[in-house]
Structures are given as structure tokens and as C-alpha cells.
Amino acid sequence: MLIFYALLLFMIIAALIAVETKNLLGAVICVGAIGFGGALMFLFLRAPDIAITQIVVEVLSLIILIRATIARHVTPVSGDREFVGAVVSVAIVLTLFVAGVKVLDALPPFGDPIFVRTPGAASQTYLEQGLRQTGAANIVSSVILDYRAYDTLGEATVLFTSILGAAAILRGKSRKLVKESDA
Numbered sequence: 001m002l003i004f005y006a007l008l009l010f011m012i013i014a015a016l017i018a019v020e021t022k023n024l025l026g027a028v029i030c031v032g033a034i035g036f037g038g039a040l041m042f043l044f045l046r047a048p049d050i051a052i053t054q055i056v057v058e059v060l061s062l063i064i065l066i067r068a069t070i071a072r073h074v075t076p077v078s079g080d081r082e083f084v085g086a087v088v089s090v091a092i093v094l095t096l097f098v099a100g101v102k103v104l105d106a107l108p109p110f111g112d113p114i115f116v117r118t119p120g121a122a123s124q125t126y127l128e129q130g131l132r133q134t135g136a137a138n139i140v141s142s143v144i145l146d147y148r149a150y151d152t153l154g155e156a157t158v159l160f161t162s163i164l165g166a167a168a169i170l171r172g173k174s175r176k177l178v179k180e181s182d183a
Contacts, residue, residue, distance in 0.1 A: 003099065007041050031065070035055075039055045040103060042054055043107075130143070
């Protein structure tokens with residue numbers, strides 16, 4: 001439980017830095033730290049599927065935001081760095097590494113599904129009562145379209161929106177420029 005509070009405190013500090021900093025690239029990096037902290041929390045809550053989705057969305061968002069930030073504001077890197085800043089950076093990286101290792105220790109061994117050991121797990125309900133409650137012959141379809149329909153709709157919306165956003169940002173020419181060059 002202590003790790004949840006530590007991650008929550010880390011995410012709050014990163015959010016405050018992202019809001020208060022004058023450096024746009026630093027703010028984007030802090031927002032990425034918040035997202036990765038959320039992914040670690042999902043791992044501790046034994047939701048690896050949501051954690052993986054969070055990491056994928058976070059990486060894509062960071063790539064797009066960093067590209068937009070660098071194109072807008074070039075930040076020169078100087079050779080002089082503060083010692084305290086370097087120590088804090090190393091401490092944050094080591095903390096995230098240790099938290100990741102702790103998450104891997106908390107997961108059940110490979111090949112030992114936790115839902116088999118839990119009698120009231122949702123998966124047991126899906127398997128035992130899925131055909132009777134939904135009428136679907138395919139249990140996978142009944143889980144996706146009946147039991148978890150809103151979750152599936154949300155995931156499809158996130159994927160569709162991210163594809164549209166990436167296509168809009170990464171396309172070669174804008175429509176306005178193409179129309180002006182034709183005239």
C-alpha cells in the first residue's frame with residue numbers, strides 16, 4: 001500500500017512541475033512521467049492489459065508532443081549541468097526501476113492463472129454462465145460484446161482517435177496547401 005502512496009505523490013509532484021515550469025519540453029516530459037506512474041499503478045493493481053495500453057498510448061503521445069514541442073521551441077543543451085539536478089534524475093530513474101522490479105515480483109508465476117484460484121472471479125462467471133446469460137455460442141464474443149461492451153467501445157475509441165491524430169500530424173501536405181498549389 002505504501003508504494004501506491006509513493007506513486008501517487010510522484011504523480012502529483014510531476015503534475016505540479018508540468019503546470020508550473022516555463023520550459024515546454026520539461027512540461028511534456030513531466031506529463032509522460034505521470035502516465036508511466038499510472039501504468040505502474042495499473043501493474044500493481046494486477047491489470048497488465050490496461051498497463052500495456054497505457055504505456056503504448058503514453059509513448060505515442062510523448063513522441064507526438066515532443067515532436068511538436070521541438071518544432072516550436074528549440075532548447076539548447078549546455079555542457080554545464082547542476083549536480084543536484086543530475087542526482088535527482090538518477091534517483092527518479094532508480095526509483096522507477098525498483099518499482100518495476102517490485103511489480104514483477106508481485107505477479108503470479110507464469111502459467112499459474114490467478115482466476116483459477118479465485119472462486120468468485122469474473123472469468124469464472126463468464127465461463128460458467130456465459131452461454132445461458134448471453135445466448136452467444138462463442139464465449140469470447142459474449143465477453144467482448146456483452147459483458148465488457150463499454151470497455152471495448154472505449155478501447156476502440158482510443159485506438160481510432162490515436163490513429164486519426166497520428167495521421168493528421170504525420171501527413172505530408174495539408175489540404176489547404178494542396179488547394180492553393182492547384183489554383
